[in-house]
Amino acid sequence: xxxxxxxxxxxxxxxxxxxxxxxxxxxxxxxxxxxxxxxxxxxxxxxxxxxxxxxxxxxxxxxxxxxxxxxxxxxxxxxxxxxxxxxxxxxxxxxxxxxxxxxxxxxxxxxxxxxxxxxxxxxxxxxxxxxxxxxxxxxxxxxxxxxxxxxxxxxxxxxxxxxxxxxxxxxxxxxxxxxxxxxxxxxxxxxxxxxxxxxxxxxxxxxxxxxxxxxxxxxxxxxxxxxxxxxxxxxxxxxxxxxxxxxxxxxxxxxxxxxxxxxxxxxxxxxxxxxxxxxxxxxxxxxxx
Numbered sequence: 001x002x003x004x005x006x007x008x009x010x011x012x013x014x015x016x017x018x019x020x021x022x023x024x025x026x027x028x029x030x031x032x033x034x035x036x037x038x039x040x041x042x043x044x045x046x047x048x049x050x051x052x053x054x055x056x057x058x059x060x061x062x063x064x065x066x067x068x069x070x071x072x073x074x075x076x077x078x079x080x081x082x083x084x085x086x087x088x089x090x091x092x093x094x095x096x097x098x099x100x101x102x103x104x105x106x107x108x109x110x111x112x113x114x115x116x117x118x119x120x121x122x123x124x125x126x127x128x129x130x131x132x133x134x135x136x137x138x139x140x141x142x143x144x145x146x147x148x149x150x151x152x153x154x155x156x157x158x159x160x161x162x163x164x165x166x167x168x169x170x171x172x173x174x175x176x177x178x179x180x181x182x183x184x185x186x187x188x189x190x191x192x193x194x195x196x197x198x199x200x201x202x203x204x205x206x207x208x209x210x211x212x213x214x215x216x217x218x219x220x221x222x223x224x225x226x227x228x229x230x231x232x233x234x235x236x237x238x239x240x241x242x243x244x245x246x247x248x249x250x251x252x253x254x255x256x257x258x259x260x261x262x263x264x265x266x267x268x269x270x271x272x273x274x275x276x277x278x279x280x281x282x283x284x285x286x287x288x289x
Contacts, residue, residue, distance in 0.1 A: 017157075031182060120148070133156045145273030239256050
């Protein structure tokens with residue numbers, strides 16, 4: 001079953017990429033970009049693949065080591081773009097230009113999100129040179145809206161967007177992703193120790209993505225710390241499958257063995273994703289006067 005899906009994805013990639021085109025994969029040292037790079041390399045050959053990593057402040061060293069190991073495994077060049085403090089420069093400039101409170105440099109979230117925005121700028125530069133961008137988003141992230149719409153959502157093609165995180169793990173095991181990458185906690189690499197589960201816990205409390213700066217109470221912080229270990233890939237994917245099937249929250253909680261408040265929170269997030277994150281882009285009128 002896994003090998004059939006691998007072959008299907010490789011065929012999808014080959015059908016999209018023309019003979020005269022090359023592909024850039026933005027690697028992070030995490031699972032999704034690792035699997036995407038390996039699939040592209042298998043489908044197209046290493047001569048048509050370029051790996052790029054944006055190095056940013058507070059990034060854990062293990063992610064760069066993972067990316068280096070991936071490049072060695074594939075025999076592909078890894079370009080490292082140094083933008084360590086550019087995120088703070090960007091948010092500082094936006095804060096100065098905009099109305100008070102819209103952008104805030106002295107917070108955790110705005111400078112962290114700006115790291116994704118800067119990666120978008122790098123993607124744009126490669127695309128303008130004629131490269132195709134291979135997206136690394138998976139279905140779990142897509143359903144939750146767990147990305148920046150004009151950030152890691154932007155790509156020419158997305159080989160993993162139909163697969164839940166747990167399914168990506170199975171593909172990674174089959175195609176040679178290293179054990180340390182498969183077993184590590186998923187993270188955007190915003191700061192040392194940051195994990196996707198921790199971020200999702202605050203989204204559960206917020207009942208959706210955190211679009212504007214807000215302060216969390218001590219009780220909310222304590223609750224986030226409590227539920228973070230419960231937000232495993234298996235649990236989250238199980239809840240999202242229940243949501244996709246149209247099951248009610250009570251049934252989903254029983255079937256997945258999850259806390260009902262977590263289920264309700266994830267359902268709220270999934271409902272808001274089409275409005276705030278996966279809403280159609282590049283929309284335009286047809287015809288003319």
